[in-house]
Amino acid sequence: MLESRSGQRVLTGVHFMLGNYAVAEGALAAGCNFFAGCPITPANEISERMAKRLPEVGGHFLQGEDELGSIYAVVGASLAGAKAMTATASAGFNYMQEGLGYAYAIEAPCVIVDVQRCRGENFATQSDVMQMRWGASGDYEAIVLAPASVQELFDYTIRAFNLAERFRNPVIVMSETTIALMRERLEIPPAEQIEVWNRKYTELPPADYLPFKAPEYGVPDFAPLGKGYHTIYSLNPHDERGRIDWDPDVFERLYKRITGKIRENRDLICHTESYHLDDAELALIAYGSEVRPALDAAEMARDSGMKVGVLKLATVWPVPERQILEVAKQCRAVIAVEMNIGKYAGEIERVCAGVCPVHKATRNRGLIHAPEELYQFIQGVWA
């Protein structure tokens, strides 16, 4: 296995950096040592940065022959012990669903960045938000983080690796053209201040090790490959020993655990941020780059005497239900803000059902909302 080389992993300091580069730097800071990806705009700068940076620190960059080749190489590297990532954009993300499904089923940690694009090109959108949750076949729980700035692209990529390793689950970083292709201030802390979580390896000898044994909603310990542990990583239903087993009870128990390990840890996984919510009567609920105009609009509304706040969903999946419900209980109404035909708004409606009305400020034009548009929307709801 490759050792860390002389290159600098963590570029501590203040930068004016491209969003896509910030993803790459976040990955390196989290310990990423394998990247595979296939060229696609607007994710290319992630690959290009990784191609330059990974060899400097003893890692590998692979330009996959296609997106399937890339995601499976990532899973293969992950099982071999790497912290592995791929990055793509919507059209490529479609292809990765199959590999994601395998990674969920055999519990391979990995990070997938989807820089969403629409209108066939590099226009702004959040239209993959449902594909990120439901794109792969089979049963699983997705973890999807939605950064809203270059700084958060860095921070959330680190968090994505940490959650992936801790829960043995793929984690998706939901990026967008808006922030991926923007340059902003980025502050990279000293390496020792960056919290990094690593997967847990078994301490048992091969004879006593059961590769998928874990508490009811727990995460099994890993065994290294090629050390006599004889683990089968099969997409087929498997028992604690990893043996393929078609018994309905085995199947049900496995998927209860694979989904339960995420659901039962929602409080650790789900992050939200509140702005001006203390006395708010109306709340905008937004994620990703849409948080930015939402915040501007809320502040414009405040200036006009309307008590409006913003709930930012830093974690989009699993749905931060508790936090959304708290806001719903406090407010007369909430406004779901997103850049698509109104997909996640349905989740917000589900959580708020019977508690408060949900208005939808959704748009699907390849453009981010302007603060003024959201301000007008607020005025309409407030009246």
Place this chain on the structure above:
Amino acid sequence: MTASVNPARRHIRPGGLPHFFCPGCGSGQVLNFFLKAVDELNLSLDNMVTIGGVGCTARIPVYLNADTLHGVHGRTLAWATGMKLHNPELKVVVFAGDGDAASIGGNHFIHAARRNLDVTMILVNNLNFAMTGGQVAPTTPLQSTTTTTPYGSSEPPFDICRLAAAAGATYVSRWTTNRAHQAVRAIKAALSHRGFSLVEIISQCPTHFGRYALGSGKAADLLNWIEERSVTLAQAEKLSDGERAERFVLGEFIKMERPVFAGSTIYEVGR
């Protein structure tokens, strides 16, 4: 008196048998060939990762007592690529059906060969998609009847070995389940080779290919049919292109040295 146990049984995953292959299927033979090669080379399965995709052939590694990846159709070499780059010490052996390797996994196949990825691929060519019920594959002989070519296949088949050679594989040979000794020898050569090594084994699927294409579900009939069409490399040289296309040309086609794929790291180039 104790019953004698096949010494190869020690490589079988405890509780792994019985296997699910049909009576007369060639996959069990290929499993045996592989274990014989492993034993003769004194290899251990402990540092091996055996990979299968989906299909009858892909089940072979599931019976082996090694680390194993299984259950996704056609992505075997993509897994192997990530694994070998991160940990080049792992010995990786892929078992693939002809559909797995040459249809859905065709792109990964040519690129692994081009890169000279240091893995061994044992490709069991049973001339059809067996697991799914005997459909036409990119290797099915022209005009064969299958469940999806009821009027005969209108597509010429791939010559997988030539494809691999053209793409850059550094060890390529083809044998049949009829030629056990040669098949074992080829697998040994492949396992001892550094670089992308391919052993294609033409195999009988009496349940599907035999019944639909040849009108007989008897393994022996299919084995004879394969044998009648088998020619050695030397014999093939005397045939016209048209004649050769209807034969299984057996032998060692490529054996050469070329730098193996070592990935991007600037410290490992040309290793």
